[in-house]
Amino acid sequence: QVQLVESGGGVVQPGRSLRLSCAASGFTFSSYAMHWVRQAPGKGLEWVADISFDGSNTYYADSVKGRFTISRDNSKNTLYLQLESLRPEDTAVYFCARGAAGADYWGQGTPVTVSS
């Protein structure tokens, strides 16, 4: 069955960096675009970034453009999100999702807290 498992979240000070990972299994990872979506505490869902199946194309929300980098390693079935110059407003649970007519499968999320 399709599984997406995020990791790498934690508490980090403003201005610091963090790398999130999403390990995929149960499907041909290299055939699908992948996405990151976040949810701030008590708030709605916000799309963050996506990457094409082969990594050749990436897109970002304006709120993270220039600070976050999405990447993937198809040999390891893993999606990444590098978060840099973190701000308190980046505090959220970060979900990875498989891109198929929108997002069909989601991971359980990894929390990121940006606080001094």
Next chain:
Amino acid sequence: DIQMTQSPSSLSASVGDRVTITCRASQGISNDLGWYQQKPGKAPKRLIYAASSLQFGVPSRFSGSGSGTEFTLTISSLQPEDFATYYCLQHNSYAWTFGQGTKVEIK
């Protein structure tokens, strides 16, 4: 960016009620819309894709309709496990956008 306006933001309903949630897109998105259910502390779960196609395994009391700019999620007979927050998601443009969410509470 395409804006999605979802209404209502919350509603109170009883078990057995018919519930309707609406999303309006700021420009035409064909049928590139999905509906998601989220319970506290959990990941979103897709209910409907392509505006009106029922996700495998989702009960038939859930249905979606619409195309272009107006979309509707209907729960024909609300069940206790349906109390949750619902979101629409447009994926017509490279920058996806979600509706603000509708919290369905017990009356």
